[in-house]
Amino acid sequence: MLTLYTRKDCPLCEELADEVHALIAESEHSVEPVDVDADPSLKEKYGWDVPLLFDGDTEICRHQLDRPVFREWLRFNP
Template sequence: MSAPKRFTVMSREWCHLCHELVDALRPLAAEYGWAIEVIDVDQHPELEARWDELVPVLLHGEHELCHYHLDEAAVRAYCSGFPLESRA
């Protein structure tokens, strides 16, 4: 079973790069019909240990799409690999 169409952003509340990545991601997510989940790594020690200096990190499931800044071309290429859902 594939991961749901949801981006996950590993973030920090005080991180301006994190806020910029989420703001840049919003129109792209809307275009593809994907949800965005933002997780503050400082609230989860296991996530902070894993992602610490890489935040912001944009994920789909366990797949890392980019970090620090939105790589729109990489995200578009990744999203285009998903088949259209049946409307039947």
């Protein structure tokens, strides 16, 4: 499962979520959105530095989808 750190009313967050969902639509992967504003420790850790896409503790991309990196991740995580 992928984790998307986001916040409410964030256009970049919505854009990244839409792109990721489109790329994983035919896979068994899922994305769990996590609102950084709902958790004080996450808000302190990431501040305004969202969206962030993670696989466990591994950051895949930040602020916008890095398609080559994400496709490489998909290749190794079918």
